[in-house]
Amino acid sequence: MSGAAALSRPRWSRLLLAGLLVLGLTACASTKGPGSPGQKLDPWESWNRKVFNFNESVDEAVLKPVATAYSEVVPSPVRQGVDNFFGNVGDAWSAVNLFLQGRFKIGVQQTMRFAVNSTLGFAGVLDIASEAGLERHSEDLGKTFGRWGTGTGAYVVWPFFGPSSVRDSFALPFDRLASPALVLEGGNSKAAIIALQTINARANFLRAGEMLDGIALDKYTFIRDAYLTKRRSFEDDDEEDDYEVLTPETPANPQADR
Template sequence: MSQRSIWRSLVLLSLALLLGGCASLRGPGGPGQKLDPWESWNRKVFSFNDKLDEHVLVPVSTAYSELVPAPVRQGIDNVFGNVNDAWSAVNLVLQGRLRASVEQGMRFAVNTVLGFGGILDISTEVGLEKKSEDLGKTFGRWGFGTGAYIVWPLFGPSSVRDTVAMPADWSASPSLVFREGSAKVAIYSLQTINTRANFLRASQMLEGIALDKYTFYRDAYLQRRGSFSDDEEFEVLTPDKPEPDPPAQSGP
């Protein structure tokens, strides 16, 4: 991403947050009631995304998890996570958290060199804790509120602040190393399917407990993105670790 594009994103951020009101997440009434002025439109987009997930992503991800061995799926997950560690280290520097940035840099270096490009997560085994950061969180550390809640077609839940940060976050994705458009689409598709496969069981559990999926996802997203303390931040849906493939049945 060029310097000119970065500055353009920062200018857009300032304008968007001013227009969005930079409302605070905290206060009576819950985050959703304060930060969802476009709820009617958001619900329509959410319904579209939910149907797409049900009829496309879930079947594809289910087939993927059944066909691809668990160690391979875990290795792919580790590679994408390793790239994220490098971007997290950059954002931790921007947040002024230098010690955490060094740790994330070490995670990236160790896993890249000793973990065969990140296929193996050696760093976790030696106690280097993973801290996932992005530009949206960095803007939050700088004092910018989330702004209004937005649901984008295909991309899902976001906010004014996180939407403005999207171009920079995308520029740090694994597909960045490829110049050809077809390769970028292939890598992005693999990342999407692999991630969705990790959440299959968690999303099935959610189906049985959430009375209103839209409200659940909205409030969970705003709570998670509005918390910038490592002790406070939480993941509402925990990705499933790829289960080991069952041992082959021996003949009688």
């Protein structure tokens, strides 16, 4: 690879992040008036609600019934093993993102967690690392962009994929690649792994979903605000810090108001 080509990648990365930041700030600045942080970051609420309702319909007609049958037919230990397996793959991607964020201490711990479960835990089916005191630190590329200083941007709901933001939408394709399906060549095998991962994840939220249906007056608003609140914080070493969502109302120093 030539020197010019090698220099072009970080330049394009900076341009991508800069464009994402400008888009997020523009979307945030386009909303005015009092309200929750979610309202200020949701300039496309009308469209988002339509997509949200579509996703709810798909979930009610397909995902929820299949996930319910899966949880009733498949024994709990087997479901736990499947959950551990996919979680172990996610641990590897989390380790990559921790190193990209410059959090090398936790990155090494996360790498050790993945190595222990991949070997002693039979490819992650058994969560030996947790028993050994190696806790899970879940990270993704969207959080890495946030660590690099990119604002969350406007809230957006994608068909099938659900809640996201402008920043997280750029990271979504890469985060979705962090799956065992990536190493498989056959199309049917890939589809089977993706389907199992989706059904297993939905089965884990059956009870929480029922509780949410019972307590949330406006499910869309509840999920939106919960998502944005969750995306504003991440673990830094052994402490949990808040990092800012870059909006006109947010001070440059997140500790300034404390």
